[in-house]
Amino acid sequence: MNMKKFKRRLQRITPGGRQLVIGVPFLWLFLFFMLPFFIVLKISFAEADVAIPPYTEIYSYVEQKIQLLLNLSNYVMLSEDELYIAAYLGSLKMALVSTVLCLLIGYPMAYAIATARKEMQTVLILLIMMPTWTAILIRVYAWMGILSNNGLLNGFLMTMGWIDEPLQILNTNLAVYIGVVYSYLPFMILPLYANLVKHDNSLLEAASDLGSSTFNSFWKITIPLSKNGIIAGCMLVFIPVVGEFVIPELLGGPETLMIGKVLWQEFFNNRDWPVASALAVVMLAILIVPIILFNRSQAKEMEGKE
Amino acid sequence: MKRFSFSSLMLVLGLLFIYLPMLILVIYSFNASKLVTVWGGWSIKWYVGLLDNTQLMGSVVRSLEIACYTAVAAVILGTLAAFVLTRITHFKGRTLFGGLVTAPLVMPEVITGLSLLLLFVAMAQMIGWPQERGIITIWIAHTTFCAAYVAVVVSARLRELDLSIEEAAMDLGARPWKVFFLITIPMIAPSLGAGGMMSFALSLDDLVLASFVSGPGSTTLPMEVFSAVRLGVKPEINAVASLILLAVSLMTFLVWYFSRRAEEHRKRAIQQAIDESAADSWKQPDIRRAPAPASV
Numbered sequence: 001m002n003m004k005k006f007k008r009r010l011q012r013i014t015p016g017g018r019q020l021v022i023g024v025p026f027l028w029l030f031l032f033f034m035l036p037f038f039i040v041l042k043i044s045f046a047e048a049d050v051a052i053p054p055y056t057e058i059y060s061y062v063e064q065k066i067q068l069l070l071n072l073s074n075y076v077m078l079s080e081d082e083l084y085i086a087a088y089l090g091s092l093k094m095a096l097v098s099t100v101l102c103l104l105i106g107y108p109m110a111y112a113i114a115t116a117r118k119e120m121q122t123v124l125i126l127l128i129m130m131p132t133w134t135a136i137l138i139r140v141y142a143w144m145g146i147l148s149n150n151g152l153l154n155g156f157l158m159t160m161g162w163i164d165e166p167l168q169i170l171n172t173n174l175a176v177y178i179g180v181v182y183s184y185l186p187f188m189i190l191p192l193y194a195n196l197v198k199h200d201n202s203l204l205e206a207a208s209d210l211g212s213s214t215f216n217s218f219w220k221i222t223i224p225l226s227k228n229g230i231i232a233g234c235m236l237v238f239i240p241v242v243g244e245f246v247i248p249e250l251l252g253g254p255e256t257l258m259i260g261k262v263l264w265q266e267f268f269n270n271r272d273w274p275v276a277s278a279l280a281v282v283m284l285a286i287l288i289v290p291i292i293l294f295n296r297s298q299a300k301e302m303e304g305k306e
Numbered sequence: 307m308k309r310f311s312f313s314s315l316m317l318v319l320g321l322l323f324i325y326l327p328m329l330i331l332v333i334y335s336f337n338a339s340k341l342v343t344v345w346g347g348w349s350i351k352w353y354v355g356l357l358d359n360t361q362l363m364g365s366v367v368r369s370l371e372i373a374c375y376t377a378v379a380a381v382i383l384g385t386l387a388a389f390v391l392t393r394i395t396h397f398k399g400r401t402l403f404g405g406l407v408t409a410p411l412v413m414p415e416v417i418t419g420l421s422l423l424l425l426f427v428a429m430a431q432m433i434g435w436p437q438e439r440g441i442i443t444i445w446i447a448h449t450t451f452c453a454a455y456v457a458v459v460v461s462a463r464l465r466e467l468d469l470s471i472e473e474a475a476m477d478l479g480a481r482p483w484k485v486f487f488l489i490t491i492p493m494i495a496p497s498l499g500a501g502g503m504m505s506f507a508l509s510l511d512d513l514v515l516a517s518f519v520s521g522p523g524s525t526t527l528p529m530e531v532f533s534a535v536r537l538g539v540k541p542e543i544n545a546v547a548s549l550i551l552l553a554v555s556l557m558t559f560l561v562w563y564f565s566r567r568a569e570e571h572r573k574r575a576i577q578q579a580i581d582e583s584a585a586d587s588w589k590q591p592d593i594r595r596a597p598a599p600a601s602v
Contacts, residue, residue, distance in 0.1 A: 017482055028450070039425050105320060108316035109313070135531075137532060141531075144535070144539050145544075243416045
């Protein structure tokens with residue numbers, strides 16, 4: 001009797017299959033992806049301290065009073081120090097220019113793949129996909145050997161007699177652009193291809209029957225139809241590049257100011273966790289609109305709606 | 307016609323741009339000369355030298371271990387997430403859930419890394435766990451962002467799946483979890499394999515997240531490579547990098563091979579079903595493939 005009651009009560013509080021299926025990934029992502037941002041936000045209001053962990057607590061409980069002490073000096077410093085502002089601007093410029101470059105190079109490539117024979121498409125897409133699985137570190141490292149002063153590129157140019165002394169490419173912004181476009185090009189091509197391959201050819205045929213030039217129908221039909229692919233590709237390049245660390249660190253020089261590198265230095269070299277947190281919060285604030293845009297396009301894609 | 311030739315030219319140039327640097331790297335890893343820019347004949351001495359480097363070998367083992375755990379956990383978590391996103395269309399917080407699943411794809415790694423580390427530090431203070439950071443914390447970090455990739459791959463497969471098979475099983479009285487394990491899982495198995503391989507590769511490659519959440523004594527292979535690379539190009543690093551490239555391309559090839567085999571098997575099965583039910587043709591399972599695009 002009692003047992004039955006207990007069982008029924010237990011059934012009421014134990015989650016059903018549906019809740020479990022939703023709950024497990026939700027809880028994981030909430031705990032290890034969302035909650036940490038709030039901790040970053042909290043620590044960005046703390047002060048650096050020589051302690052373990054190296055920051056002060058922002059609230060205290062003394063004599064039945066809870067005191068919340070928000071220290072805004074990190075943010076004030078970010079807005080006043082030209083280094084940080086320059087780093088944010090540098091990152092945004094780097095991300096913007098490389099996104100445009102990736103789009104200009106990637107669109108024709110994705111188009112060529114989408115219009116190739118079916119068997120060829122699988123092989124080509126695999127060739128594009130493989131580098132995305134390979135460490136960015138290694139692909140960037142490959143460029144270090146090519147671009148350095150006594151590297152292959154300069155050696156080649158000098159043997160051909162085109163230049164007399166080596167060009168300084170490694171440790172400049174140019175090298176970072178090359179590295180970023182090189183590393184992120186596949187991330188532009190994949191969503192573009194996924195979009196372009198679904199296009200209905202009959203629209204283009206109809207346009208050409210009605211006398212539209214190839215370029216005109218490309219511009220007025222193919223490009224507008226591939227809008228979602230363009231958005232997804234651009235966001236997949238732009239957002240991570242803003243926070244990129246490895247490429248500017250290895251290929252860039254003193255003139256390369258990027259926020260990911262500054263955050264890394266604040267955290268690992270200066271051990272100033274509150275400033276690093278404030279840098280992350282501001283970066284996230286800048287990126288929140290692009291991230292929401294990306295999530296929207298991804299959600300549409302996942303539900304299979306157009 | 308002009309546009310076709312232009313885009314094909316771009317494709318060839320683009321592929322050269324992508325693969326030439328890697329090819330050069332592999333060739334130079336066989337360079338006998340200690341000077342990385344001078345060619346001194348073929349040699350495998352840098353590869354042999356790697357075996358004696360116990361510190362490096364230790365980090366390889368550690369990285370492989372983490373990558374295995376990550377692949378398993380990310381496939382489970384990512385599949386659940388994909389299932390929720392494609393099959394359970396209405397529940398509270400669905401938009402938030404969708405955002406949480408896909409945001410790790412684009413979130414800059416320095417932000418994710420920093421925030422996870424601060425979480426672990428806060429947790430250690432409040433509940434005393436994790437006492438020290440190492441394999442487990444790196445595994446959690448990697449699982450979180452690899453699950454997003456798995457969710458994208460698996461949800462693409464789940465979407466194109468014929469729902470009627472699952473519905474038929476339910477109509478015949480199978481419980482939802484039984485349908486999921488006996489019908490859904492086998493049908494999406496190739497994409498689970500692809501997602502697992504992908505997670506394995508991504509975890510093996512990651513530098514930034516691991517640098518933030520690892521503790522003393524738990525250096526992974528990319529961290530080891532990075533600290534060497536910072537000092538410049540070295541022949542030993544060329545060898546390590548080539549081996550990683552080899553491993554990843556092998557894995558990509560395997561994924562491609564198995565998914566192609568599964569696809570062919572599926573097509574053959576569908577064809578067989580069509581042949582067998584030629585009489586009542588209206589019952590045919592529709593072949594969910596786009597018409598082949600006109601070839602160039």
